[in-house]
Amino acid sequence: MSASLDDLVAMTVFARVVEAHSFSGAAARLGLSKSAVSTRVAALERRLGVRLLQRTTRRLSVTHEGARLYERCAQLLSVADEASDLLGHVGTIPEGIVRVAAPVGISLHPLASVLEKFSERYPRVHVELSVSDRHMELLAEGIDVAVRLFPQTHDRSLVERRLGTEKVLICGAPRYLDRRAPPGAPHDLTNHNCLLMKGSKWTFRTQEGPVVVPVSGSLVVDNIAVLREAALEGMGLARLPRSLIDSDLREGRLRTVLDAYAPDPLAISLLYPQRQHMPQRVRVFIDFMTEHFRKLFRGE
Secondary structure, three states: OOOOHHHHHHHHHHHHHHHHOOHHHHHHHHOOOHHHHHHHHHHHHHHHOOOOEEEOOOOEEEOHHHHHHHHHHHHHHHHHHHHHHHHOOOOOOOOEEEEEEEOHHHHHHHHHHHHHHHHHHOOOEEEEEEEOOOOOOOOOOOOOEEEEOOOOOOOOOEEEEEEEEEOEEEEEOHHHHHHOOOOOOHHHHHHOOEEEEOOOOEEEEEOOEEEEEOOOOOEEEOOHHHHHHHHHOOOOEEEEEHHHHHHHHHOOOOEEEOOOOOEOOEEEEEEEEOOOOOOHHHHHHHHHHHHHHHHHHEOO
16 A cells, blocks of 8 residues: 555644644644644545544543554654754754653653753753653554663564662661561561552572562552651662662661662663654653763762
8 A cells, every 4th residue: 555645644643643642732733733633644544544543531541553663664664853953043952842751750750850951951852741650552652762770672563671670678767667677687677567569579689699578568559659758657678760869868867777788779761763864852851861861860
């Protein structure tokens, strides 16, 4: 099936809808009416014979087929953006929007300070930051770059750039540790109230090798900032990244336990869609983040 000029226009409109997460946002970016954008996407779906977007009154999401098409459309638009840069006057000055996703802990510290430095160097590049500890689908949700705290991805459509590792500590508030005997070994945690992130496992390094301790407690959350607050309130012991609680440790609001048994560190990576031609604004963002995060976390 050969793509017509109308198909190329419709694909451009579709890609902007995915990136904006809405018809109205894409319409504003393209200078079209919302109805014109909707009509273009509907015509493209009829032409291809597949549903590209799932529309509800509350949410717009991309189907599996839509995500596959967007990946190709993004490559096409990236080439067009590069051509425009070469012929225009903005080729040496990155500009535009970079959509970034990051977990709560990294966003609280140190991402905010790094983004401030990035803005100073590239004032014409605007960052749209989505902060969430849930797993986000980059292509389906129009994300250019994501900061992730887990091992290597197996998704071939994504590129992973390792930034370093983040030390993890087991800690609790003095009020909790004053009324409960601190654990002397990992398995002592079974007698403690452990505050948990949803889906996490507590693994420790011992002389016998890695040990997974079946911890449990009165609170399971999906937001690391809430987990830190619960630990500060003395609810129990929590497993938290060093950078998030550094000031709490210095000022005595939290104390660490089991320092001799190092939990597995968190691997910090940047993930971004595989593209033959990457927009300049995204490329400088990735390079800047890599440079600064590797200094912070002493990555590879």
